[in-house]
Amino acid sequence: MSKFIKSVRGMHDVLPDDSSRWQALEKIVRDVMCSYGYNEIRTPLVESTDLFSRSIGEVTDIVEKEMYTFDDRNGDMLTLRPEGTASCVRSGIEHGFLHNQIQRLWYMGPMFRHERPQKGRYRQFHQFGVETFGMADADIDAELIFIGARLWKLLGLGNLRLEINTLGSLEARENYRKVLVEYFEDNRAQLDDDSLRRLNTNPLRILDTKNDDMASLVSDAPNLLDYIDEESAQHFDQLQSYLDGSGIAYEINPRLVRGLDYYCKTVFEWITDELGAQGTVCAGGRYDGLVKQLGGKSTPASGFAMGIERLLELIDFNQITDKPNQLDLYLIVQGDKANRKGLKLAEQLRDKISGLSLMTNCGGGSLKSQMKKADKSNAAIALLLGEDEISRDAVTVKYLRENKEQQLIPMDDVAEFVKNNL
Secondary structure, three states: OOOOOOOOOOOOOOOHHHHHHHHHHHHHHHHHHHHHHHHEEOOOOEEEHHHHHOOOOOOOHHHHHHHEEEEEEOEEEEEEEOOOOOHHHHHHHHHHHOOOOOEEEEEEEEEEEEOOOEEEEEEEEEEEEEEEEEEOOOHHHHHHHHHHHHHHHHHOOHHHHHHHHOOOOHHHHHHHHHHHHHHHHOHOOOOOHHHHHHHOOOHHHHOOOOOOOHHHHHHHOHHHHHOOOOOHHHHHHHHHHHHHOOOOOOOEOOOOOOOOOOOOEEEEEOOOOOOOOOOOOEEEOOOHHHHHHHHOOOOOEEEEEEHHHHHHHOOOOOOOOOOOOOOEEEEOOOOOHHHHHHHHHHHHHHHHHOOEEEEEEEOOOOOOHHHHHHHHOOOOOOEEOOOHHHHOOOOEEEEEEOOOOOOOOOHHHHHHHHHOOO
C-alpha cells in the first residue's frame, strides 16, 4: 500500500483548533482598518512573472531564488505572488484608480516564497498589508506607523521596537550606491560570496548582512544619512516630529535599507527579540517611483506588510476578549419528531437572533452521549427537545457553564429567552 500524501514542505494546514486564533486576529485587523478609513482590495494569487521582476528587482533573492514560477499552457510565465505591493499597483494602473487620486488600501492573504522553512518563515505564508497612494508628505508615513502601534496595543504586544531610516530620493540613493561600491571594492577580500554577488547589482543589501564576520566592515561603511538630499532630510525630520508628538518611541538605524529595490525615503521595521533570526514582524516604507516603473503615471506611495504567522507566535490569546467560534447553544434532540421540530427551531432562532452560534446534534445518540457532546462543544447552554418537551410545546434549558437550575421554556418564548440570556 502506498504511503499517504503529506502537505508540501513549508506549507501548513490551519487546523480547526487553531482557526479561531486566526479569526480573532483577522477581526481585529479588519476593525482597525475600518477605523482608519481604509478599503480592502483582493488580488489574484497568480500574476505575470514580469510584474515581480520589474518591481522587486531581477537581482534580488526573491526573484533569483525564491519565486514559484512556471509556464502555463499558453506559454506565459506566471508566478505565485511573493508579496502584495506589486499586485496592488498593477491593479490600480489596470483599473485606473491611482493617478491624481487618494487611495488607502489593505489586503490579507497567502504569499509564496521558496525559502528554507523555519520558525516564523514558511513557503506559503500569510501577510496583512497596507498600501497608500497619492500622498507625498510624511504624515501618511506616520499614520502607517500609528496603525502598527494601535495593533500592538490591541493584541497585547509590548515587546516590539520601531526602527526607522530614510533612503533619500532615487538620485541620492544612486549617488550613495557609487560611494558604497567603491568602499566595498577597496575591501573586497573581506566580502563573503553573497556580498560579492550583490556588489555590482544591489550593494545596499550588503549593509543588511547577517554574517558576523563582516560586522566591523559594515559598521565602518559610509553612512547613508550623510548623502541624503535636502528634501528627503526634511521629510525624515517631519516624520520624527510626528512620532515624537504622538509619543511613539523609535530608533534611527542607518543600516536599515529593506530588501526590495522600489523603496525610497522613509523605511521602517517593527522588530521583536522573541522569534530568533526572524525578528521583523512588520516592515514598510515609501515607494514613490514604483507606479511609474510599472507603466503608470508618477504617483507617491507608501505602505507596509506584516506576517500573520509571526504575529500568531507572539500573541497571548488569553488577552483577547473577542474569540470567534465561541458557541452559544447546543441543541439536543431525542426521537424523529423532536429531530424535525428541532431542526426547524434552530433555523427560526438563527433567523431571529443575529450573530447567534448554535450547533444542532446530528447523527442521533442517547441523551447521555449527546450531553457529552454538548459539554465538549464549549457551548454556554444546551437546549433539550424530546418527547416530553414536544408534548408540552416547550424546550428544556440546561446551563453548561453556570451553576443554575435547568428550566422549561415555552416554545414561543425561546427566542426571547436566548436574546436575554446570551
